[in-house]
Amino acid sequence: MKFKPESILRFSILSILLAGIIWTAANALRADAISKRMQSKLAVIQQLQEMKQQQDLIETSFAALASVSNTAPSLSVLASAAVTGSVAEIRELDSRALGHGWNAKRTEVVFKEVNLNSVADFLRSAETQRPPWRLAECAIAASGKADGWGTAALTMETVARQP
C-alpha cells in the first residue's frame, strides 16, 4: 500500500492537532489535582512562614533587651513594699541559661491570707521593672474570713544578664 505525500501531510497535521487536543484534555483533567498540590505547597509555605515569624521574634526580643543593662530587682523588696501585714514566702524555682548572655529565672511568691488588692499592686509593681518580672502562673484561693481576701501563689519569671 502506497501513501501519497499529500495524505501523509494531512495525516501528520491531524496527528499534531489530535496530539494537541489529547494533551490539552489530559492537562485539563490533571489541572485540578495539580492546582490542589500547588495549593497544599503554598499552605505549607504559609505555615512555615508563620513559624519563622514567631522564631524571628526571639531574635527581635533579644535585640530589644540589649538596651536593658540592670538585672531584675528582688521580689522580696517589691512584696514587702506592696503587701503589708503579711510576709511573702519567696522561693526560687529554677534558673537556666537562654543564650545571648541572658539567664531565665523563675520564682514562686506565696501571699497567705492577704487583701487581694495588694497582690494586684505587687504584680503591677513587678511588671513595670526593667527588666520586668512577669506572672507565669497563678493560683488564688478565696479566704473564708472576708470578701477580697485570700491566699495567692504566684510564679514569677524574668530574665537577667549572666554574671
Place this chain on the structure above:
Amino acid sequence: MKTKFQTSNFKFQRSWYGASLWEQTPKIVRSLRAFTGRISHTTVSWPLPSPAGQQTKNETEDLPVTGCIGIHESLTLWLDTPFPSKSKALKVLPAMLDVQLPFPLEDCCYCFVQFRRKPGNTISVLAVAARRTAVQQRLNQYQAAGIDPLIIDHEGLALWQQSLREQPPRPGATRVVVSLEPDHIALIIGSGSLFVNAHSLQMPANSNAETASEDAFQRMHRILCAELQTGTAVEWFFCGPLAQQPALVNSLHRLLSGEWPGPFIIHKSPETFLPRALSSRALGGGRLRCNLRQRELTHPAILAERKKRSAHTALIFLLAGILLCVFNLAWQIIGSVHFKDAQREISRLTGELAPGRAITYGREVEETRPIAQKRLNDFAPVLNIFRQPLSIRLAEIINAGKEARLAYTRLEISRDKVTINGTAEDWDYGEHLAGYLRKIGYKAEIERKEAEGDNLVRFTVKGTVQP
C-alpha cells in the same frame, strides 16, 4: 474596465460575465454589483479588448464567466420526499432522482436547488440534472467560442429568476416566461415565485411572423395544455432576441391569451435577457443557484480555489495543533518551575527553622512544628516580656466574674489554661463566664452542681488555649 478573476475570493466577486451561446456566437453581459447592492449590466463584445488592444488567451480564461445548458439538454423536476427533515430528505434524494432519470445517475451532473415544505410537513425538492456528456458538449461549445465558464447554470432557472427579479411576482399568479431564441423557444411555468417546470421547443423556421407564431403556438399549446387548465389567467412575459419583433410577440400573445387570458410584458432589453440572467444569478446569489460543471468537468480555477482552501484549512489545523502543543508545554514548564520554586522555599524555611535536621518530604510542617515550638517554649521568658502580661488577663477574668455576679473560690491561671471554681446565685450565671472565656480565645467547658442549702450553684469552668 476589465475585472480579473480572483480565485481566492470568487464568491465575493463584484463582477460576473453571463454568456449565452447561439451557433458559436456568444452574447456576453457584464454585471457589476455596486457597494449599495444595485446591479448594473453592460453588453460587451468577445473577446474583451485589453487596454493595449490585445487580449491573451490566459486572461480571458481567468474571467468569471457563467454559461448555461439548454432546457432541452437537461431536466428539472420536483421530488416529493416523505420526510419532514431536510437532512433526512437529502439522504434519499439521489436514489429518488436515480429512479426518475432515464439514464444512470452516475452519468449525470445534478443539483438540488430548492427545498419546499409541503402541507403534511413533508419536503419537496427541486432537482436539476443533465447528462455529463451533454454538459461536456456544452462546455466544448463555449470553449470553441473562446469562453471557459466557471459555472454551467440552467437556462430555465436563470430565465425564471431574472423574470422575477425584473418583474416581481404577485402571490399565486400564474406566470409563463416565453424566451424567443433564434433556434428555440423556452417556456418556463410558475406560480407566484414558485418555479413549476421548464420546456424547450424548436423555433419554426419561418420568415413570416404570422405563420411563425401560429406554428410556435401549435407546439406551445401541446405543452401548456398539459400544465395549465384552459381558461386559467396567465401573466405572459416575453424575452429573447426575437421578442424584439412586436408582430411576432403580439400574434403569439393573441393566440395564447385566447386559451389562457392575461396581459403580456416584454422584458427590457430582451435580446440580452439570458446572459443578464446568468450573470445576475452568479452575482446575486439567492435560491435556485446551481452549477452543473461538476466532478471532472470542474473549472481548474475552482479546483485551485478548493485546493487553496484545503491548504489554508490544513495550515489552520497545523497552527492550532502546534499552538495547543506549545501552550500545553508552556503550561507544564511554568507549573513545574512554580512547583520547584515552592519546594525550594519550603526547604529554605525548614532549614532555617530546624537547622541540621533531615526533614521528610511532604511532612515539613509536622516535623518542623515541634522543633519550632520547643524553641518558643525555651525562649518563652524572653518572649513573654514583650507579650501582654498574664496579670492583665487575670484582672479581666476577675472583672468578668464580678459582672456575672459570681463568687470565685479558687482561680488558677497560666498562659495556656485557666480553672475557676466558684458559686453563683443562678444556674445560668456560670455560663456567662464560660461565654466570656470563649470570646477571648479559650476553649471553655463548665460543670455545675445543683444548689445546696445555701441556694448557691457551684460551678467549675475550665479553659484551655489552643497552641
